[in-house]
Amino acid sequence: xxTTIQYTVKSGDTLSKIAAQFQISLAEIxxxxxxxxxNLIFVGxxxxxPSNNATPAPTPQPTTPTDAVHKGYWDWNxxxxxxxxxxxxxxxxxxxxxxxxVLSQADQIYDRVTTPKKFLCFGxxxxxGSFHQADLTAINTAIQSKKLSGYSGIAYDVEVGDKGLAGAxxxxxxxxxxxxxxxxxxxxxxxxxxxxxxxxxxxSFFEDENIxxxxxxxxxxxxxxxxxxDAAGIKWTEFAAAKAxxxxxxxxxxxxxxxxxxxxxxxxxxxxxxQWW
Numbered sequence: 001x002x003t004t005i006q007y008t009v010k011s012g013d014t015l016s017k018i019a020a021q022f023q024i025s026l027a028e029i030x031x032x033x034x035x036x037x038x039n040l041i042f043v044g045x046x047x048x049x050p051s052n053n054a055t056p057a058p059t060p061q062p063t064t065p066t067d068a069v070h071k072g073y074w075d076w077n078x079x080x081x082x083x084x085x086x087x088x089x090x091x092x093x094x095x096x097x098x099x100x101x102v103l104s105q106a107d108q109i110y111d112r113v114t115t116p117k118k119f120l121c122f123g124x125x126x127x128x129g130s131f132h133q134a135d136l137t138a139i140n141t142a143i144q145s146k147k148l149s150g151y152s153g154i155a156y157d158v159e160v161g162d163k164g165l166a167g168a169x170x171x172x173x174x175x176x177x178x179x180x181x182x183x184x185x186x187x188x189x190x191x192x193x194x195x196x197x198x199x200x201x202x203x204s205f206f207e208d209e210n211i212x213x214x215x216x217x218x219x220x221x222x223x224x225x226x227x228x229x230d231a232a233g234i235k236w237t238e239f240a241a242a243k244a245x246x247x248x249x250x251x252x253x254x255x256x257x258x259x260x261x262x263x264x265x266x267x268x269x270x271x272x273x274x275q276w277w
Contacts, residue, residue, distance in 0.1 A: 004032060009045040011067055011086075012257035022049050039225050040252050040277065043085050068256055070213070070247050070272025074121075075113050077105040083115065084253060084275060090115035091155050091184075091274065095124030097135040099142045110150070119184060120148055123157035130194070131161030136168045140175045153182030153212070158201070160194030166204040173210035186215035186249055186274070190231040190239075199233040211244040215274050218250050218259060222276045227255050229262060240267040247272040 007018065015038055019026050030038050032048040041047075072089035075081060083090065090113035094105040099122075106120055122139055123129045142148055154176050156169070173183045185205055192198040205211060216239070218227040227250060229236065239246055246268055248259050256273050263270050 005049050007047045007049045009041050009043055009047065011043050011253075013041065013043075014254050014257070015041060017257075018047065018049070024050060041254050043253065068247075068253070068270075068272035070245070071253065072119075072215075072247065072272070072274035073115070074249070074274060074276050075109060077109050080109070080112065081277075083113075087115050087275075089117045089119065089274070091119045091121050093121045093124075093155075093157070095126055095157075096128045097122050097124075097131055097139075098128070099135075099138045099147075101128075103142070103147065117152040117182070118150075119153045119155045119182070120151045121155040121157055123159065123161075125157075125159040125188060125194075127160070129157060129160060131156075131158060131165060131169075133162065133165065133168050136165065136172045140172055143175050143179050143181065146179075148179075148181065151181065153184060155184040155186060155215075157186050158192050158195070159188040160192065163196040165195075166197075166201050169201070170204065170208060170210070173208055177210045182212045183210055184213040184215060185211050185244070186217060188217055189220075189228070190216055190236060191233040193232065202234045202238075205244075206238065206242045209243050211242075213247050213271075214239070214242050214244040215247050215249045217276075218248050218255070219276060222251055224251050227251075227259055227262070236263070236266045236268070239263070242268075245271040247274060249274040249276055251275070251277050 015026055015029055019029055028050050032050050070089055071087050072091055073083055073087045074091045074093045077094045092106045094102055096102050102122055123131055176183050191202050250273050253275050260270050
């Protein structure tokens with residue numbers, strides 16, 4: 001008769017890995033844990049594991065590191081969410097580029113983001129997040145006026161916008177660094193989907209020493225059951241040339257180990273991740 005033991009989820013675990021470790025099926029784990037979302041497990045979560053001998057099979061030593069140095073979290077201004085355990089970078093996200101709108105909405109959730117580092121995000125995948133020259137000029141003015149002094153850095157979510165902005169982005173990144181702010185650039189998959197010269201822009205991002213972190217998004221909807229490695233215009237191998245640390249944005253931290261394995265094949269060593277959900 002099968003017995004049940006308790007297992008605490010560790011960094012890098014997925015249900016598939018846990019099932020393989022205990023030599024049982026995913027269906028058996030899901031049946032024994034009706035309270036969980038099988039697509040979203042978290043470090044520290046306790047699972048019931050049905051097992052005939054209650055002894056896991058030996059776990060092979062990982063061939064790649066899965067411990068993330070940087071663990072970020074996109075905190076949406078419209079939906080309160082608890083910070084996952086171990087998060088050390090908090091990103092206040094509104095999906096907008098207008099400075100006044102971004103600052104106004106960020107004020108509403110500023111105090112609930114309690115991470116050691118706190119970033120203010122400009123941009124997004126919709127029309128309100130589109131970048132234009134005037135937006136970047138306004139961001140620079142806000143930096144120089146010390147309106148962002150309460151933040152550790154700025155995240156530029158570059159997905160849609162005008163072409164020909166490579167120089168304007170470079171100027172904004174330099175302005176942020178000169179003010180003592182860290183710079184994070186996140187893009188839709190491997191390249192901005194809504195910028196006509198996105199490939200040229202990505203090459204400028206790879207070469208820019210003022211970018212601290214480059215975060216390609218491995219999702220489209222944020223509800224994917226696994227990382228989405230779709231690439232358009234820029235190959236994933238090209239991220240090996242980035243001077244910035246690469247920390248992909250993923251749906252959940254449980255997908256990080258898979259990202260580490262994939263990017264290692266492309267010659268890229270990941271330094272962490274930013275979690276969307």
